[in-house]
Amino acid sequence: AQSVTQLDSQVPVFEEAPVELRCNYSSSVSxxxxxxxxxxxxxxQLLLKYLSGSTLVKGINGFEAEFNKSQTSFHLRKPSVHISDTAEYFCAVSDGTSGGYQKVTFGTGTKLQVIP
Amino acid sequence: EAGVAQSPRYKIIEKRQSVAFWCNPISGHATLYWYQQILGQGPKLLIQFQNNGVVDDSQLPKDRFSAERLKGVDSTLKIQPAKLEDSAVYLCASSLDLGNGYTFGSGTRLTVV
Structure with missing residues (x-):
């Protein structure tokens, strides 16, 4: 069965500082x-996605994430955050094996608070 | 393209009353999902439709929740009777295929008092 763990429920960060939101997943297949x-x-709203290919994925609003199969992680990063990035971020995984229909499991979310 | 439309945006009801939510997905999206998002938690899938057929309703409390998708387009989710623990945001999403991700509506915030 697939599962997602978001290790931090809240992440405060100062404006223009870098941020990393952590996500680990569990699945027996691709x-x-x-x-x-x-x-x-x-x-x-979809920020970015990894389906296959390059392990570094770029998304909207300057965010990027790196797929690490050996560590079963998909951490989200941004080199310089803005006040408008204050929001809740959800990591999600699908192994597409649930009875042939694609099933997506969401993590519990990480609240990013950007401090002026 | 137009997004996923949901109504109402907010609803307050007393426990044991009934309530219905409506969703209009993006045109052409065959797959439609209803998620329940309780405060402080991630979205939990309630039911998934492929066209007008149900492909996953394993987490739908069928004694009180029901959903239908007429003609493979609009969908309604009903709760009867509501309980206090049903207070949550109910999100509708649709997708063309998983590779493109989901498009979510703005949700309906239900408060049961």
Whole structure:
């Protein structure tokens, strides 16, 4: 069975500082990995995805993530955060093996608080 | 393209009452999902439709929750009767295929008092 662990429930960081949000997954087969962002009172928006190929994935708003198969991790990074990045970030995994239909499991989320 | 539409945005009901949520997915998206997001937790899949057929409802509390997707387009999620622990945001999402990720609606925030 697939699962996702987001190790930090909250991450405070000063504006223009770098940030890393950690995500580890568990799956017995090849996976698809995603990061979503949720702004207050809104739905989730896809930030980036890893399907195959290059392990470094670039997404919207200057975010990137690196797939590390040996460490079963997919950490999200940004070299310089802005106030507008304050939101909750969700890591998600799919191994696409649930009865032939693709099933996505979400982590519990990490709240990024950017401090002016 | 238009996004995933959900209504209402907010709903407050008393326990044991019934409530219904509506979702209109992106045109052409065959797969539709309903998720429950309790405060402080990640979204939990309630039900997944492929066109108008159910492919996964293993986590849907079927004694009180029901969902349908008529003609493979719009969908409604109903709770009857509601319990206090049903207070959550109910998110609808649709996808063309998993490689493109999901597109989520803004959600319906349900408060059961």
């Amino acid at each position: 996976v698809y990995l995603f990061w979503y962002v949720q702004y207050p009172n809104q739905g989730l």
